[in-house]
Amino acid sequence: MNQSRLLSVLVENKPGVLNRVASAVRRRGFNIDSLSVGPTDDGSVSRMTIAVHVGHQQAEQATKQLAKLIDVITIDDVTEQRVVAHEILLIRMHAPLSQRRHVLDIVDIYRGRVVDIASESMIIEVTGSTEKIDNFIDLMRPFGIKELGRSGAVALVRGDDARLRLVDFDPPHDEQAVIPPAGDRTGSVDMTGNV
Template identity: 50%
Template sequence: MVVTKHTLVALVEDKPGVLNRVASLFRRRGFNIESIAVGHSEKPNLSRMTIVVDGTTTSVEQVRKQLDKLPDVIKVSDITEDNIIARELALIKVHATSATRSEIIEIVDIFRANIVDVAADSVTIEATGDEEKIGSLLKLVRGFGIKEIARTGRIAMSRGGPGLLPLEGKSAKANNKK
């Protein structure tokens, strides 16, 4: 039983307490949530969650099925094995002096990131990409002294295909057989 990183995406009702219901299920089954990102989806009353957890494929499948039973969860998929686009956003506040500022800007340009704030002794970088890219950027700017990091955690979707929910009229869960 190999423990690997899994990416689950879920469409859930946009109601109070739903995040708690989802998170609580992971707690009960003994999973550590590595990241969870929640925001609006393409449907008006539904939010989209991207959850990254470590676990064996069978244990993650078990928790996916348990999540699927929650009435507030409209659809949940483990898209780890799919061809996916995964991104996260990071804000990194780096210590900067007049001597180091231009060097930092050079690195930021290479990573196609942006400087979004400049202060007397720091710059704040906004970077988007997969975890690896953010990791590499962090490694390069760490030497200047990092004051603060904020990361959103992963959001992800499959390349191409019909989307998580099929078009109107079809049963959301009928399509969920693996």
């Protein structure tokens, strides 16, 4: 079943790397839901966080193809790990005096803040998970959204020892990936074990 997978990628900070990463995803026919790129504490390394809407096996294939790129240092599918994955939303609301209070109540609940205000509108900033942002936007809709922009998620794995690890493409245990009987193999592959 398709779901949004979150890939956390450390890449060389060089021209054209974004192009290579995006091309490798495109070539497999996957659509990127969101992608964010930014520097890390090491100036020669950038972090990309890519959300792709694909099945598990496709994500595995995309991950392996990305790992092959010479400019990709490490890549990890963090979808099933304990991660903090946040994005930022900037939204310009139709907010005349009459409804400004109602808007601000919701902004408070979402721990957002007003970053610009004018007589008929204001810009609100909210950060959080993709789901939280989606919900916030739904709540804003009745008041009149003038425009909005989202950053796409940036993700880090939780915990003291969490480091981005290279995906183990050749894990030690086998045999769980039992091949389904013939005729049932196309498109439905048991991915619980090794590939």
